[in-house]
Amino acid sequence: MRVFKFGGASVRDAEGIRNIGRIIGQTDDTLMVVVSAMGKTTNALEGLTRALCGYDLTGFDELYDQVVSTGELQSTRIVSAYLNHCGIANEWVDITRLMVTDYTYRQANVDTDLTRRQLNAYLKTHPSRVYVTQGFIAGTPDGRRTTLGREGSDYTAALLANLLNAESVTLWKDVPGVMSADPLQDSNAHLLPQLTYDETEQILKGGAQIIHPKTIAPLREKNIPLYVKPFLHPEAEGTVIKD
Numbered sequence: 001m002r003v004f005k006f007g008g009a010s011v012r013d014a015e016g017i018r019n020i021g022r023i024i025g026q027t028d029d030t031l032m033v034v035v036s037a038m039g040k041t042t043n044a045l046e047g048l049t050r051a052l053c054g055y056d057l058t059g060f061d062e063l064y065d066q067v068v069s070t071g072e073l074q075s076t077r078i079v080s081a082y083l084n085h086c087g088i089a090n091e092w093v094d095i096t097r098l099m100v101t102d103y104t105y106r107q108a109n110v111d112t113d114l115t116r117r118q119l120n121a122y123l124k125t126h127p128s129r130v131y132v133t134q135g136f137i138a139g140t141p142d143g144r145r146t147t148l149g150r151e152g153s154d155y156t157a158a159l160l161a162n163l164l165n166a167e168s169v170t171l172w173k174d175v176p177g178v179m180s181a182d183p184l185q186d187s188n189a190h191l192l193p194q195l196t197y198d199e200t201e202q203i204l205k206g207g208a209q210i211i212h213p214k215t216i217a218p219l220r221e222k223n224i225p226l227y228v229k230p231f232l233h234p235e236a237e238g239t240v241i242k243d
């Protein structure tokens with residue numbers, strides 16, 4: 001099993017979704033495909049929630065998670081339907097029923113033991129080569145939706161890889177890989193083809209926003225390599241992060 005994660009930029013329009021079909025069509029591995037909400041959908045849903053509660057979210061955290069989580073439910077339905085349309089049979093997985101958290105809305109904590117058991121039971125009863133599921137969102141034991149913190153889809157991908165003992169995780173991004181500096185600010189910025197988990201954590205501590213900071217720990221624990229690759233050039237080497 002490999003884990004592929006596609007962020008908002010990669011699913012922002014129809015061409016983006018076709019491109020995901022091409023990337024998945026090029027592999028015959030078993031895949032858990034984690035998808036974010038389309039483009040800036042999460043920001044829009046966040047704005048909607050703020051408007052609903054008079055621009056003060058205090059006390060409305062549960063409502064926030066119920067509204068904002070619809071972005072990923074929608075994008076994954078579209079990706080799953082499109083893959084079926086291209087002949088890539090897949091299972092659409094409602095991660096809010098499998099990834100169990102506490103009631104800390106907007107920043108929920110995952111119960112990893114329970115989630116591992118639920119995931120394995122689900123995969124046994126729903127055999128497929130390709131699974132399509134949501135990043136960033138999860139659920140409480142009684143079925144309320146929670147979220148794991150903004151930009152949390154990378155973390156979802158790493159956690160799923162850890163719990164499923166995946167071979168690797170690939171984050172498909174709109175950049176060539178991890179760069180030595182921000183290419184918009186530094187014309188000498190170059191691609192870093194290989195990094196260790198430690199080096200990556202240093203880069204993230206320094207403020208680089210390329211990967212969610214909670215992504216590294218679950219991968220390091222199981223020694224799972226992390227590839228960061230450009231979704232527009234899937235054949236490019238990108239960056240590999242491993243020990």
Ligand code: ASP
Pocket residue numbers: 007008036037042043071135136149150151152153154
């Ligand atoms: N869609 C969520 C967000 O924008 C999660 C993610 O993109 O990783 O925060």
Ligand code: MG
Pocket residue numbers: 007008009036151
């Ligand atoms: Mg995003």
